[in-house]
Amino acid sequence: MSILTNDPSTWGARNAHDPTVVRGDDGLWYMFSTDAAAGASGGIPVGAHIRTSPDLVTWTFHGTALGEVPEPARDWSGAQGLWAPEVVRWPTTDGSTRWHMYYSASTFGSRTSAIGLATAGTPAGPWADRGIVVATRHDRDAHNAIDAAVTFDRDGRPWMIYGSFFGGIHIVELSAETGVRLRDEPGALIARRPASVDGAIEGAYVQYRAEEDRFVLFVSYDSLVDTYSVRVGVADEITGPYRDAAGNDLTSPAPEHAVAVGTKVLGGHRFPGGTGLIAPGHNSIFTDGDATFMVHHVRLADAPTQHEAQIRRVHWTRSGWPLVSPHPFAGIGTERLTAPEQVSGEWDAVRFAPEVPALVDAQRVTLVSDAVSDGDPITMRLVVETGGIETGGIELDAVVFGAWDPVAQRSVLAFSGIDPHGVVWSGSKAVTT
Structure with a gap:
């Protein structure tokens, strides 16, 4: 097991938390992640960390978007770093290229949080802050403005999914022109868990599947330290209700449903002779042609303070359920057997x-x-x-x-x-x- 250093050039996919992956017009893949290890000796800056890869296998540290917490979000939340950047190519009507980054500014255990927006012409930046999209106060709001993810409905309208242990997961429509909320409201509740498990839910992502004409919700349950798992539900409409493979509604607060609700597609596991992987979660979904991929972070069972990003292929059943490869992606050529x-x-x-x-x-x-x-x-x-x-x-x-x-x-x-x-x-x- 290699020892992590404070030199990001040695990290590869290590120290990447809450990752998302997009492909730039230059052909490179860009991974954005929480600024893990920020503030450590060696001058690692705060901000959304960026890595690049030509093949989704080898990752090189590229730098940091927004090398500080933007002032409006810092003043609101008191955050010392940024969490869970969501990056998406934004549709425009004038033929220009525009990228949006939705970042979270908060502190552990607090609902005083903000999701901000930054824009750029390329994933490599430079990124310019555009202010706060949604903000919550610990003593005022039941929900929490962190962990943004953006998806587009069947008509191409943008929506933002967000939320956490506090109040569950919400979805709110965004302006197609500006990327901010159309209405000053929390949005629809699409998933939550009961108080008996501390409401342990966060890191949600929704993908529209044209093949089944329905929406697929991926969301993380339990503790990011050791028991994270990725759960799934599907819905006919983007605002829900989302139901698992057994038909359970993911907004069910009943204590007896605290564990069972949500089809568990990925959890801690170990194969013979292999490294034990614990707490996989906070995933995003991206595609390359007909191929679907999941990127998530995971901890190592024999070194649980270390975490890394992994990419896995997602395959779909005849009935339209997403299933995740048991092994991390190692390149297109590695998936073909030498003989049937x-x-x-x-x-x-x-x-x-x-x-x-x-x-x-x-x-x-x-x-x-x-x-x-x-x-x-x-x-x-x-x-x-x-x-x-x-x-x-x-x-x-x-x-x-x-x-x-x-x-x-x-x-x-x-x-x-x-x-x-x-x-x-x-x-x-x-x-x-």
């Missing part, structure tokens, strides 16, 4: 049971299918035989695809699927020597 393989056989798989917040070790299971795959994604019904959970096997609404096994250092078949109880399974074919 039978899907049937022994696999190492994790079961992302929503009631289990801790790291889950992979178990050996048998998958039953007549299919053969060379790594290209295949949607199918799979039967998983575990020898213990359910006699006769468990049928999954699944996708089989290629991935790079970081332990075996080779391309392998991988899968992810949802069982009849709404629980996600994910794994890769066991490598025999």
Whole structure:
């Protein structure tokens, strides 16, 4: 395990928290993240940190957007740094290129927060602050103005999703011209959790899926320190209601739903011989052609104070549910197998049971299918035989695809699927020597 230094040029994807990824007109990928390690010796500045990559695999520290907390947001919140920058290419009518960055200014445990807006002509900047978009006061407001994410509805109108433990997740329409709120209101509540779990929800992102003509909400549950997990719900309208695979409404405050609500697509896990990963969360979604990707941060089980950004492929079931690769993305060429393989056989798989917040070790299971795959994604019904959970096997609404096994250092078949109880399974074919 390498030791992190105060020299950002050595970080790669380490020290990236609350990441989002966009592609610039120069062909480079840009990752923006919370200014983790800001203020440490070595002169690491506050502001949204920027990394660049030609391939989504190798990341180089590029600098810091907004090298300080802009004055209006600092005066309002008392923030010493910026959190969770959301960067989006903004549609214009005059043919110009404009990028918007929505940043959060707050302090831990406080609802005195602000989401500000900065603009630039390229993701590399320079970025100019445009002021506060939404602000909340701890002694006045039940909701919290942090963790902005922007999406566009089926008619191309922009919306901002935001919120946290305090008051849940809200969505509010933005002006297509200016990028600020159309109306001075919190917006619609689309997800929340009960007081019995401290309302532990944040880091939301919504994507419109034209294929199913519906909206997909990704949101993080529990503690960013050790028990984060990514949950999913879908809705016919951008303002909800969002429901999980079992039909539960993500705004349900009932204590009995504190753990079970939200289809858990990614949580802490470990594959044989691999590094244990804990608290994956605060994800964003981006696309490259027909490919869908998730970027999120995660902590290392053997060094939990260290965190890094990881990118994973997202695949979609026939019924339109997003499923996440069990292994981080290692490049397009790594997903193609050297020769076609039978899907049937022994696999190492994790079961992302929503009631289990801790790291889950992979178990050996048998998958039953007549299919053969060379790594290209295949949607199918799979039967998983575990020898213990359910006699006769468990049928999954699944996708089989290629991935790079970081332990075996080779391309392998991988899968992810949802069982009849709404629980996600994910794994890769066991490598025999």
